[in-house]
Amino acid sequence: xxxxxxxxxxxxxxxxxxxxxxxxxxxxxxxxxxxxxxxxxxxxxxxxxxxxxxxxxxxxxxxxxxxxxxxxxxxxxxxxxxxxxxxxxxxxxxxxxxxxxxxxxxxxxxxxxxxxxxxxxxxxxxxxxxxxxxxxxxxxxxxxxxxxxxxxxxxxxxxxxxxxxxxxxxxxxxxxxxxxxxxxxxxxxxxxxxxxxxxxxxxxxxxxxxxxxxxxxxxxxxxxxxxxxxxxxxxxxxxxxxxxxxxxxxxxxxxxxxxxxxxxxxxxxxxxxxxxxxxxxxxxxxxxxxxxxxxxxxxxxxxxxxxxxxxxxxxxxxxxxxxxxxxxxxxxxxxxxxxxxxxxxxxxxxxxxxxxxxxxxxxxxxxxxxxxxxxxxxxxxxxxxxxxxxxxxxxxxxxxxxxxxxxxxxxxxxxxxxxxxxxxxxxxxxxxxxxxxxxxxxxxxxxxxxxxxxxxxxxxxxxxxxxxxxxxxxxxxxxxxxxxxxxxxxxxxxxxxxxxx
RNA sequence: GGGUCGUUAGCUCAGCCGGUAGAGCAGCGGACUUUUAAUCCGUUGGUCGCCAGUUCGAUCCUGGCACGACCUACCA
Numbered sequence: 001x002x003x004x005x006x007x008x009x010x011x012x013x014x015x016x017x018x019x020x021x022x023x024x025x026x027x028x029x030x031x032x033x034x035x036x037x038x039x040x041x042x043x044x045x046x047x048x049x050x051x052x053x054x055x056x057x058x059x060x061x062x063x064x065x066x067x068x069x070x071x072x073x074x075x076x077x078x079x080x081x082x083x084x085x086x087x088x089x090x091x092x093x094x095x096x097x098x099x100x101x102x103x104x105x106x107x108x109x110x111x112x113x114x115x116x117x118x119x120x121x122x123x124x125x126x127x128x129x130x131x132x133x134x135x136x137x138x139x140x141x142x143x144x145x146x147x148x149x150x151x152x153x154x155x156x157x158x159x160x161x162x163x164x165x166x167x168x169x170x171x172x173x174x175x176x177x178x179x180x181x182x183x184x185x186x187x188x189x190x191x192x193x194x195x196x197x198x199x200x201x202x203x204x205x206x207x208x209x210x211x212x213x214x215x216x217x218x219x220x221x222x223x224x225x226x227x228x229x230x231x232x233x234x235x236x237x238x239x240x241x242x243x244x245x246x247x248x249x250x251x252x253x254x255x256x257x258x259x260x261x262x263x264x265x266x267x268x269x270x271x272x273x274x275x276x277x278x279x280x281x282x283x284x285x286x287x288x289x290x291x292x293x294x295x296x297x298x299x300x301x302x303x304x305x306x307x308x309x310x311x312x313x314x315x316x317x318x319x320x321x322x323x324x325x326x327x328x329x330x331x332x333x334x335x336x337x338x339x340x341x342x343x344x345x346x347x348x349x350x351x352x353x354x355x356x357x358x359x360x361x362x363x364x365x366x367x368x369x370x371x372x373x374x375x376x377x378x379x380x381x382x383x384x385x386x387x388x389x390x391x392x393x394x395x396x397x398x399x400x401x402x403x404x405x406x407x408x409x410x411x412x413x414x415x416x417x418x419x420x421x422x423x424x425x426x427x428x429x430x431x432x433x434x435x436x437x438x439x440x441x442x443x444x445x446x447x448x449x450x451x452x453x454x455x456x457x458x459x460x461x462x463x464x465x466x467x468x469x470x471x472x473x474x475x476x477x478x479x480x481x482x483x484x485x486x487x488x489x490x491x492x493x494x495x496x497x498x499x500x501x
Numbered sequence: 502g503g504g505u506c507g508u509u510a511g512c513u514c515a516g517c518c519g520g521u522a523g524a525g526c527a528g529c530g531g532a533c534u535u536u537u538a539a540u541c542c543g544u545u546g547g548u549c550g551c552c553a554g555u556u557c558g559a560u561c562c563u564g565g566c567a568c569g570a571c572c573u574a575c576c577a
Contacts, residue, residue, distance in 0.1 A: 014511085014528070014529090014546055015546085018528065073537075075536050077532095079533080080533090080536085082536045084537080093536085095534095095535075095536085097534055098534075114527070131535090149512080150512045151512040151526050152526065153513080153526070153538045154538095155512090157513065157514090158508095160569050172512095214577080259576065261575070261576045262576065264575095266576095266577075357574075419577090477577070487571095
């Protein structure tokens with residue numbers, strides 16, 4: 001904080017210097033930052049309520065209103081002026097004239113700048129073009145804006161600045177405001193969906209002493225008083241299942257996960273995950289449940305299940321396809337024969353030829369998955385559940401009753417991206433202990449994303465986890481889909497960026 | 502990590518095949534009592550991302566660096 005009432009001289013441009021001079025002048029006669037003005041209406045509510053009224057109706061029954069907001073447009077014309085005020089709901093036009101405010105108020109207004117926060121009182125009327133406006137009788141500067149806004153017509157174009165100075169993006173870009181309004185509604189609709197179904201919303205730790213629940217590298221930190229290493233969580237899964245063991249048979253959590261990995265248009269180091277668990281259900285139930293939830297969310301938020309994403313359309317209300325990994329590969333690449341896809345040597349040769357990353361020690365299932373990731377995942381535009389994930393890459397999922405090499409697990413792909421991952425939970429503590437041991441071995445062998453052995457979780461399982469189904473849904477990616485956003489940064493208010501300077 | 506492109510006034514952008522820069526918006530001054538990105542007249546404002554090199558001379562050419570966007574690879 002700088003000393004009060006001591007204008008600080010910065011090395012800054014002329015526009016800021018002029019605005020600062022205006023502020024200094026205001027300080028000399030008034031409280032420059034008053035907090036006594038109270039509005040009684042929001043702009044778009046006024047328009048909703050009064051736009052249907054005729055010019056004459058408004059004159060016959062004068063309605064006095066008080067609004068406040070940021071001045072985003074200004075048109076001065078001698079003895080009368082217009083200004084457009086923007087608040088959280090929209091915009092409305094002010095008409096300021098010597099006749100109604102007196103000359104001094106209008107004169108002061110002429111020196112107000114775009115970006116200033118104003119409070120206005122006046123009477124609703126319609127201009128000769130029929131625009132609902134406020135004939136101002138009282139006008140107050142509530143907050144002086146010292147920095148000029150981005151160009152009023154083009155707005156903020158620089159992507160970096162949009163992310164770094166999101167407030168400017170929000171002031172100038174209606175689309176951005178809409179995206180985050182939709183994001184809020186998406187989360188709201190999801191909550192409703194779970195609460196209606198008797199789920200309990202919970203919050204589990206963000207700081208884990210053993211990072212678990214996913215295969216990813218964690219951020220690490222240190223607790224001074226306890227002198228212990230802590231990790232920002234990569235997933236809440238193991239804690240949520242402890243709660244199911246504790247008798248919370250239907251739980252969900254919407255919260256942040258942190259993964260110390262690459263940043264891209266689809267990845268932010270912290271991202272929002274919905275995870276939910278329901279006892280006495282399995283993964284097939286989850287697939288139906290997910291379809292219903294997405295339909296609910298789309299209808300609540302967009303009013304339709306027809307989605308356009310990057311120029312292509314889909315309908316979320318149509319039953320989603322369900323394919324095994326090899327079926328999906330063959331659907332898009334019919335030239336692969338079933339024999340080839342079950343031939344280790346063939347798969348390894350093919351993956352090498354594709355120049356892709358894979359683990360040559362994987363079994364058939366792991367190799368098939370690598371081939372799927374490389375050749376098919378990005379082509380799954382229509383919502384598709386991929387099932388039959390190999391046990392070796394699913395250390396927390398229940399084995400299939402007929403084939404112990406695969407698990408009762410699915411991933412949901414929409415628009416070429418993984419949106420959800422769900423499975424029947426592994427509730428056999430001895431099998432879980434063995435899987436952790438395998439993971440620990442892989443970790444020792446250099447796999448930085450392999451899971452740790454979590455003895456407390458095994459102890460919890462030994463008390464008995466009821467048969468349970470659980471799923472995670474990437475909220476950011478879902479919002480990308482529902483807002484037609486090409487980058488995850490467009491749906492996160494303050495995405496991770498490199499440090500400035 | 503690799504590739505492509507970018508960085509010029511507060512903002513949106515031109516421009517210069519090497520002679521140190523322009524427009525619109527915003528600002529300032531003036532005209533204008535129903536404008537709609539108001540209009541009209543005048544006007545202020547720039548270390549052309551940073552550092553080297555080549556050159557008589559670099560915003561422009563070369564090299565390096567920084568930052569960013571997009572694509573690509575790994576992770577959701």
